[in-house]
Amino acid sequence: MPYPHAMRAVAGALAVALAAGAALAAPVVARPAAQSAQVVQGEQVYARACASCHGANLEGPVGPPLDAARLAAYGTAARLYQYVHGTMPMDAPGSLSDQEYYDVIAYLLQRNELLPPDTTLDASSAPDLAIRR
Amino acid sequence: MSEERKAHPNPLQRPLPRRRLLGGTVGAAVGLGLLGHAPSGLAVAPAPPAQPEAPPRKPGSTNIVHSTNPPLEETRVEELVGLLVPTANFFIRNHGATPQIDVATWRLRIEGHVERPYELSYDELRSLPEQRSLIAFLECAGNGRGRFDPPAEGTPWIMGAAGTAEWTGVPLRVLLERAGVQPGAVDLVCEGGDPAQVTRGLPMAVAMDPNTMVVWAMNGAPLLPDHGYPVRLLVPRWIGVASIKWLQRLEVLDHPFDGIYNTVRYVLEGRPSGAPTEPATVQPVKSYINQPAPNSTLSRGQHLITGYAWSGHAPIARVEVSTDGGQSWQEARLLEPRFPLAWVRFDFPWDAQAPGSYTLASRATDEAGNVQPPTVEWNRQGYYMNAIYSFSVTVA
Numbered sequence: 001m002p003y004p005h006a007m008r009a010v011a012g013a014l015a016v017a018l019a020a021g022a023a024l025a026a027p028v029v030a031r032p033a034a035q036s037a038q039v040v041q042g043e044q045v046y047a048r049a050c051a052s053c054h055g056a057n058l059e060g061p062v063g064p065p066l067d068a069a070r071l072a073a074y075g076t077a078a079r080l081y082q083y084v085h086g087t088m089p090m091d092a093p094g095s096l097s098d099q100e101y102y103d104v105i106a107y108l109l110q111r112n113e114l115l116p117p118d119t120t121l122d123a124s125s126a127p128d129l130a131i132r133r
Numbered sequence: 134m135s136e137e138r139k140a141h142p143n144p145l146q147r148p149l150p151r152r153r154l155l156g157g158t159v160g161a162a163v164g165l166g167l168l169g170h171a172p173s174g175l176a177v178a179p180a181p182p183a184q185p186e187a188p189p190r191k192p193g194s195t196n197i198v199h200s201t202n203p204p205l206e207e208t209r210v211e212e213l214v215g216l217l218v219p220t221a222n223f224f225i226r227n228h229g230a231t232p233q234i235d236v237a238t239w240r241l242r243i244e245g246h247v248e249r250p251y252e253l254s255y256d257e258l259r260s261l262p263e264q265r266s267l268i269a270f271l272e273c274a275g276n277g278r279g280r281f282d283p284p285a286e287g288t289p290w291i292m293g294a295a296g297t298a299e300w301t302g303v304p305l306r307v308l309l310e311r312a313g314v315q316p317g318a319v320d321l322v323c324e325g326g327d328p329a330q331v332t333r334g335l336p337m338a339v340a341m342d343p344n345t346m347v348v349w350a351m352n353g354a355p356l357l358p359d360h361g362y363p364v365r366l367l368v369p370r371w372i373g374v375a376s377i378k379w380l381q382r383l384e385v386l387d388h389p390f391d392g393i394y395n396t397v398r399y400v401l402e403g404r405p406s407g408a409p410t411e412p413a414t415v416q417p418v419k420s421y422i423n424q425p426a427p428n429s430t431l432s433r434g435q436h437l438i439t440g441y442a443w444s445g446h447a448p449i450a451r452v453e454v455s456t457d458g459g460q461s462w463q464e465a466r467l468l469e470p471r472f473p474l475a476w477v478r479f480d481f482p483w484d485a486q487a488p489g490s491y492t493l494a495s496r497a498t499d500e501a502g503n504v505q506p507p508t509v510e511w512n513r514q515g516y517y518m519n520a521i522y523s524f525s526v527t528v529a
Binding site: 063064073074075079082083085086087090091092093094 | 200202203228229230286327328329330331391393396397398513
């Protein structure tokens with residue numbers, strides 16, 4: 001049986017995976033000092049609708065950590081909005097107002113230092129707002 | 134469907150109406166499957182999640198309910214007794230609330246890189262002469278996710294997010310040929326009418342496969358809302374999300390589609406080996422023993438081990454069963470009827486004479502030579518878990 005060899009390989013992979021999991025659990029970024037009114041609103045939305053799963057500091061662990069890599073995978077704020085609007089909060093998808101979704105996405109981007117200064121996120125600005133690390 | 138209608142499809146005249154959506158705010162029951170290890174090193178089944186307080190969503194359903202909004206339900210596989218999974222017990226994986234769609238106003242719109250864009254009503258679709266039925270398995274890409282250690286992100290399905298049903302509809306290619314696909318078509322964008330508006334790009338070669346269907350019935354009855362009423366795609370062999378529910382729009386592209394559900398979700402990423410990110414597409418070969426059930430206690434004597442095996446790559450060629458945690462394997466019998474796109478049942482007579490604990494396992498091989506591996510590399514979103522599934526039983 002090939003199991004002993006296979007299990008050594010798996011043990012190594014698990015060790016790497018565990019290390020990766022530990023890294024993901026770390027706080028995302030420090031909180032920037034300046035926050036727009038939209039970001040402040042978004043922080044309140046986040047605390048009310050998102051933090052129970054994604055953590056007070058965006059760290060998870062019930063939901064995935066909302067770090068820069070994860071947000072950047074969506075490419076633009078409009079695509080991130082499309083996903084979040086359709087599927088979140090997990091227990092009541094689509095239950096927030098459009099404004100609340102934009103506000104909370106602005107907050108997430110700000111926390112990850114991905115929101116350009118003086119940016120207000122809405123339906124007209126989101127398609128052109130590229131999320132780049 | 135008259136020849137005149139086929140020759141002169143309805144022109145596009147209006148944007149599609151927005152659907153009224155079903156509300157609901159029942160909390161999700163989130164549980165993380167834990168993984169133990171048998172002495173052989175094979176993974177042992179985690180305990181099923183506890184039933185939440187909410188009643189079943191369908192009369193007669195015994196599904197394990199992971200969440201009610203969005204509905205996330207998996208089959209209690211130990212209850213399966215035949216080839217087809219009853220609709221009430223078929224798994225449900227929806228990305229948002231289940232929409233309630235008015236079939237009187239529903240239209241399927243076909244557009245993009247085609248000669249003749251058009252819309253079809255529900256009655257027009259069902260009157261097409263190319264109607265057929267197909268028996269095929271459907272499986273969520275994350276089925277078995279609860280067996281990853283450490284846990285992967287997402288619903289911790291055990292083994293019940295897969296099933297075989299009879300599907301009735303028309304081949305998708307019939308609708309596309311009627312529109313006149315132009316040369317240079319690359320992807321077909323398939324859009325759902327749910328609040329998440331799940332939209333996937335399907336390679337044109339897959340879209341034109343005669344077995345890729347636009348279906349309106351499941352196990353001989355109209356689709357239930359949770360399964361895509363009034364109309365959904367059926368893309369046999371592919372991960373379940375390709376079979377878009379509440380289908381409302383098809384758009385032929387002359388370039389690859391880069392939507393969220395192709396490039397961000399449903400991708401294999403974060404693998405410890407550093408393997409590059411790649412989309413999940415065709416389901417790997419899998420099997421499980423459904424009887425006896427995990428952690429059950431059996432009397433000494435003859436028992437019939439039964440189970441299911443399937444693969445997106447090719448029909449199942451053989452299934453082996455182990456009663457000693459994978460140290461030795463014996464050939465199981467494959468049961469008739471067998472359909473090329475469905476799962477196959479297997480059984481194995483087991484003479485359990487000596488009291489003690491036994492680790493049961495099954496290992497499937499498909500006709501393309503794919504064999505279930507002992508382990509699968511972890512990936513962040515928890516797809517393609519097809520490691521040999523094993524669990525313990527006690528003979529008293």
